[in-house]
Amino acid sequence: MAEITPFAYRPGDSVLHFLDTRLKFFITCLLCLSLLPAGFISCWLYCLILIFFFKKSKLPLFSMLGQIKSFLILLFFVFLSRALTTKGDLIFSAYGLEATEQGLTEGALVALKFFLVMLTGLIFSSTTRPSSVKTAVQWFLKPVPFVPENRVAVMISLALCFIPVILRQAKEVSDAQKARCANLRKNPVRKTMGLVLPLLKKTFLSADHLILAMESRCYSNDRTDSEFKPSGKEKFFLLGSIMVSLCFFIFS
Amino acid sequence: MQKTIINIEDLSFVFDDGYTGLDHVSLSIDKGEFIILAGKNGSGKTTFLKHLNGLLIPTSGMIRVNGKQVSKHLIETRKTVGMVFQDPDTQMVGDTVFDEVAFGPENLKLHRALINETVTRILKTLNLFHLRDRNPSTLSGGEKRKVAIAGILAMDPEVIVFDEPFSNLDYPGILQVLSTIMDLHRSGQTVIIATHDIEPVIFEATRMIIMKKGSIMEDGNPMALVGRLEPCGVREPCFSKFNMKPESWQK
Numbered sequence: 001m002a003e004i005t006p007f008a009y010r011p012g013d014s015v016l017h018f019l020d021t022r023l024k025f026f027i028t029c030l031l032c033l034s035l036l037p038a039g040f041i042s043c044w045l046y047c048l049i050l051i052f053f054f055k056k057s058k059l060p061l062f063s064m065l066g067q068i069k070s071f072l073i074l075l076f077f078v079f080l081s082r083a084l085t086t087k088g089d090l091i092f093s094a095y096g097l098e099a100t101e102q103g104l105t106e107g108a109l110v111a112l113k114f115f116l117v118m119l120t121g122l123i124f125s126s127t128t129r130p131s132s133v134k135t136a137v138q139w140f141l142k143p144v145p146f147v148p149e150n151r152v153a154v155m156i157s158l159a160l161c162f163i164p165v166i167l168r169q170a171k172e173v174s175d176a177q178k179a180r181c182a183n184l185r186k187n188p189v190r191k192t193m194g195l196v197l198p199l200l201k202k203t204f205l206s207a208d209h210l211i212l213a214m215e216s217r218c219y220s221n222d223r224t225d226s227e228f229k230p231s232g233k234e235k236f237f238l239l240g241s242i243m244v245s246l247c248f249f250i251f252s
Numbered sequence: 253m254q255k256t257i258i259n260i261e262d263l264s265f266v267f268d269d270g271y272t273g274l275d276h277v278s279l280s281i282d283k284g285e286f287i288i289l290a291g292k293n294g295s296g297k298t299t300f301l302k303h304l305n306g307l308l309i310p311t312s313g314m315i316r317v318n319g320k321q322v323s324k325h326l327i328e329t330r331k332t333v334g335m336v337f338q339d340p341d342t343q344m345v346g347d348t349v350f351d352e353v354a355f356g357p358e359n360l361k362l363h364r365a366l367i368n369e370t371v372t373r374i375l376k377t378l379n380l381f382h383l384r385d386r387n388p389s390t391l392s393g394g395e396k397r398k399v400a401i402a403g404i405l406a407m408d409p410e411v412i413v414f415d416e417p418f419s420n421l422d423y424p425g426i427l428q429v430l431s432t433i434m435d436l437h438r439s440g441q442t443v444i445i446a447t448h449d450i451e452p453v454i455f456e457a458t459r460m461i462i463m464k465k466g467s468i469m470e471d472g473n474p475m476a477l478v479g480r481l482e483p484c485g486v487r488e489p490c491f492s493k494f495n496m497k498p499e500s501w502q503k
Contacts, residue, residue, distance in 0.1 A: 009347045011385030130347045161345055164389060168341075206342045213343030216305045216335045217356040217407065218327055224358040224367060 005164045006067040007125040014057040016123065018231040021132040022139055027241040028124045032117045034245035037252035043112050046244065050119045059126050071118060075111045082107030130160040135226040150221040162210070169202045170195070255283045257411060257442055258304060258333070263313035265299055265466075273299035275466040276313070281444070283410070286437050288453055288474060289446040291463035292485025297446035298338075300463070301413045304444070305335040318410075331360065334404030338416040340396040341389065349391070349399050350375070350384040356407040367406075374402050378432060394425030398432055411442040418452055426452055430501055451489045454478070455500045462486065 011017070016024070031046075038046070054061040065072070088102030134157035141149035177183070177194055185191050258281040265274040274296050281287065291297050302308040303315055306322045306329045315322045322329045337343045346352030350371055357367040375381040378398050383391065388399055397417060404412055417433065418426045430452050437443045437456070445453055450460070460474035464484045470477050478492040491498045 008387055011348060129351065131351050158345075161347060165341070168389070209337065209339065209342035210345070212302075212307055213337055214345060216307055216330055216337075217403065218330050218359040219355075220359060222361065224361050224364055227364055 005167055006064045006122065008164055009129050010059060010126045012058055012127065014127065015231065015233055016053060016057045016127040018229070018233075019127075019237060020228055020230045020234050021128055021136040022228060023230075023234045023238060024124055024128055025133070025136045025140070027237060028120055030241055030245055031120055034248040035113050035116055038113065038248035039251050040109060040112075042248050042251040043109070043116060045247070046116055047112075047119075049244065050116065050123065053123055054119075057123065057127055059123070064122060064126075068118070072115075075114055078114060079107040079111040082110050129226070130157055131226045132228075133157065133160065135228070138225065139228075154221055162207070165206055165210075166199075166203055169206065170199050173199045173202065256280045257283045257318060259316045259319075260303075261314045263303065263310050263315060265303065265308060266311045272466050273308075274303070274310075277466075277468055278313075279461070279468065279471065281411070281442065283442055284437075284440055285442055285444075286453075286456060286458045287442075287444045288450055288457045288460040289444060289463065290448065290450050290460060290481060290484070290486045291446075292448055295463040295485070296466035297463055298415055299466070301335060301415055301444070301446055304329075304333050304411070304413055306330055306333075307335075331407055332409055333411045333413060334407055334409035336397070336400050336404055336412065336414045336417060338419055340393075340400040343400060343403075344388040344396070347387060348385050349380060349388055349402075352388050352399055353402045353406050356403055360407065370406055370408075374405050378402050378405075392425065393421045394428035397421070397425070397429045401429075401432055401436075405436075409441075411444065412436060413444040413446070415446050416448075417445060418447065418449060427501065430456075434502060448486050450474075450481070450486065452501045454489055455498050456502070 035043070035046070051061065083099050083103040083106075084097050086100055086103030086106050088100035091099050091101055091104065093099070134153045137156050138149045138153035141147050141152055173195055176198075182191065182194055185194070260277055260279050263274055263277040264272070266272050277300065289297050289300065299308060303310060303322070304317070306326045309323050317325075317329045317332050320328060344352055345355050353371045353374060354367050357370055362370075372381070375384055378401065380395070380398055380402055383395065383399075388396060391399065401412070414433065417429050421429065433443060433445070433453075434456055445457075447453070450457075454460070454474050457474045460470070460472065460477050461468055462470040462477060462480065462484045469484050470480050475498065478488055481488050489498070490496070
């Protein structure tokens, strides 16, 4: 039995699960872009709203955060790099590195914004079926000339369904390497090669098997798409997200 | 009178590297048969099955499904002959059990209402309806195989071919899958199972074909052929080795 990945769809009966995917897509993009000018107060308020929706959608926030701890480490480095490279009022210096008040504030704000973007993405992917994402992408691309919307949407849906397979295989390969004490190796290049080469081989093989399985079930670009079923609460969510976006600009 | 559903004439297949996968195979399969395709690894079982579904096109020879040449009627062939692969993990494309089963009918561009009705009916028949919103990758081995079978049944095939359906399964998983296969056969489906472990199915099968190096070595009544399995690299069932009465694995 495999572990579910943090960005996988989690079935549920919350209001977000039944919201029209096109609107969810639009709201996600709108909120993530409006976060750019946001200040601390609006970021924290938005964080509270997100936590509310995590609770409402019965998503296990803390276990999901545990699964993406490497991303949180990355955020810490983003914070550090910002804190140590921004000019301003010096707070302390050591080993030639200088931390400034402005740097710490800016670093914290940038890391918080990245974190909020990721939480927004987590809510979107956990409450939306990949098949609906595919249909929504297709719908958005339809009016764009010279873009084969069917093929783009198919590629997105295949990538979405293949990511968990690759992650599972990466874990299998890594465990197999650890079982033979590969973690004791000092050379990082050899360590990486030991993980990447078998993983690539496995991934290509799995892709080959997946293609055969899809072909045997008459796969083509021209197929019945998922239906959009508006829940009736779309207007409320659209208004709400526009207001939140405006708050980001006002309290920037 | 039994109706022939698959007819194979002098089928040969050579891989790109020159290795002969199938060597002058000829046989016909009637509607309602339950066939075991036995043979050791590399004997050509999977290559043979892939030809039935049109995934491989013969180097020479001919396969006809319902009288139509496979290479010229690929979509019809794939609707008639459904294939359940060995590793269910690499064939799951849906993010929920429901979507996974609906994948085939969606490819056939059926109307959404009909797809929903068909998938619901099949999930209920295979006792999988309570799992409809689960992610297929989080299911047990036996459940995954059943979902893979449901995905094929949703396309309403006349023949279902299974490639090593019992591999990597524990005993309850084998019983679960076996019971599903037997129900399908009882409902009139033609079943072909490629396996190197014939113990679970030999009691139920109506015919056994033993393959070796891409050729058919034996073809006939399963019970009559048990003694000829080991020279072809397939383990003889325990009941035959210990002179016991054969018994069904089904409870």
